[in-house]
Amino acid sequence: MLYALAAILVLYRLFCLLPSTKRAVKEEKTKSLAVFLGSGGHTTEALTLISALDFDRYSPRTYVVSQGDSLSAQKARDLELGKATTASPPQYTILTIPRARRVHQSLATTPPTAFYSLLSCIYHVTFPHGRARASFADVLILNGPGTCFILCIAVYVNKFLGLSGTRVIYVESFARVESLSLSGKLLYPFVDRFVVQWPQLLKKAKGAEFHGLLV
Template sequence: MVCSFGGHLTELQSLSSAFDDHETFFVTYENFRTKELETRSYLLDPIHTDVRAMLKAIFQIGRIFVSERPDVVVSTGAEIAIPAFLWGTILGAETIFIESWCRVRTRSQTGRVVYPLSDLFLVQWPELLDSYGEKATYEGGVL
């Protein structure tokens, strides 16, 4: 489970019961909220829009994923999903992106980048389907 802290983390935590029968771990940013995660987690420095931080995260997530070998990578965003989906794709993991419920009509920057890397791309508003294309799926409010 990969996400930034804040709302993306809250959204992904709301789905945690769906993974009760599976071994899970978080890849997220170091923050006071993420230090209290009860699930095993890897805490990275925030990326934001820093190219050097993104390159560092690519290598860090690569090491994590080569070691952990996840079968599925699930993310609600933000930019930390990009290197995770790259590595998930390289290692043959299923990639699932859930666009934030606050995205009603406009695509997120992360959604735009990971859309082609996603095996399952969920939007939570039917109005957003046309913005993404045929790979996007609306199954109702996921969160």
């Protein structure tokens, strides 16, 4: 009986955490921003998205990269240097997390590495770099691939414990024209905003947003 009651309470808590379109969002002058760089085309799209933002408003910034992805980290540094001014020096951090699944890794050996990646993400989300920051980020932008799902789960673990109020925005890849990616399908129920870049995808995800081509 006690186990059933505990399970019901946990499920109710999770239900309360699911995104709601009616939830009010407190507007602030500046917001901390985190973005996951998924390597290759995903990194290019993510950096193109945030390059259009006002860096004075979205500061500080955290670029999350997978272990071994030095190219994405360098591209993030290049973007920051390009946007920096003498009046506004760059305020950013590059955070490296373990990959949930390595290239060509078998499915049988994926659970341990995915779990290790989750533990690392929970640690970094719960204990953000720099004690001056109250949370990992006010806004987290994701656009794939798989490790971004692990990062989203880490954010929800903190939300479940009442430790973080990070809003998660998923932007589906430009390459997804007729169907959602696996990451998109997994993240759709959990993110606060789900953005697609082709109008026909609005039929695939109720409540999704379309603002034209973003990259």
